[in-house]
Amino acid sequence: MTFAYFNRRLHLYLGLALLPWFFMYAISSVPFAHNQFFEQRDAAKGLPLWTLRSEHTVDLPVPEDPAALRRFGAALLERAGIEGTSFGAYRQGPGQVNVYAYSFWSSTQLKYVVEQKKLTVEDRRFRWDHFLTGMHARGGFEQDGVLQTSWSIVVDVVCAGMIVWIASGLYMWWALRGHRKWGGLAILGGVASFVVFTMRL
Amino acid sequence: MYLALFLSPWILMYAVSTLAMNHRAAFNARYGPGPVAFDTERELVYAGFFPENAEPRAISQQILASVGLDGAHGVTRRKDGAIVINRNDLLTPRRLTYFPADRRLLIEKMPHRPNAFLERFHRRRGYATGYRLDTAWAASVDLVIVAMAFWVASGLWMWWEMTATRRFGLSALLGGAGLFALFLLLL
16 A cells, blocks of 8 residues: 555545534534524514523522632533533632533523522523534533544544644645646645635634 | 634634633633733834814724724723723734824833733634724624624535434434533532
8 A cells, every 4th residue: 555545545534534624614614604684584583582490599609719610610511501501700700600502403591699599590582593503513522432532533633634634735735746836826826825714803 | 624724713713712712720820910011012102183173093003004004993082181092902912102292102012921912813703804904804703703694504414414423413413402501500
């Protein structure tokens, strides 16, 4: 087996295996890039985004240490009867903590207003653009659970795959002597435009 | 092929920046969590004048042009009347605060951090800024999206044309699709 043969097969099979992610990142970039269009389209429906699920009286001290906020968020989720979910906990000002619990298909927000000792639980209406952007933005190793960690590992593999496609693609292009001139111009044009954007944006 | 060669810097940037975001905790451990604090760059008395009841947007554009920092930005008027301009420069984001009472202009810049720079690059998009270069960038992002969808379709077609690779290719495709479906159902 020559290196050229291995390179071609690596480019192909890696591409086929990671194709669902590559396609997902492509189409989910549309609602990110044209956010206003999707927001206006949804606003025209006149439907509320969040619906109240429940309200609870909770009296828990909010930790000062930001590192402990995640544990506090987990405690609020437990009070609301939500278990085994990915979530993030954030301070929404000095008197409020918000917790966002999410899966690909649903999203729930918890608002704890310290002074009122009130915990409000709301569910977000399903929207396809949110489903796509949620999938696009999913990553990181902060969540507990094998599946969550596995997804983040695959995200790393997809990134590494993109870098391999670029390197193996360049190798394949260079082997095609008849395409060197136009290919070289395409690379130069791309790199030059990219540098201008980087310096001037 | 030529489109891929042209867009390779964009794909490389999106890959590297995604890696940085996926491992944000490592950068937080090194630099500390939360937003990056601004450093004072310079402070001056702004000599320009504004029309009476000028909108914050008009004020920000005039100030930015005066100090040679014109470009995409956001602007707000604080309760104390100060105008706060966030200049979304990719390499060096700046915050300009204009205090009308004493016509003081404070210019602050964000210290360089590689992960913050990559995230800014990754998130830069949209046609709303009104600046031509930003519009060109937004168009290039749309081009990347179309190209990625096209590569998926053309890649499938090229693979199917190579009969010798159909069996292994189908295994790779089904393996990937199966794993993706599993995540879709369970995550």
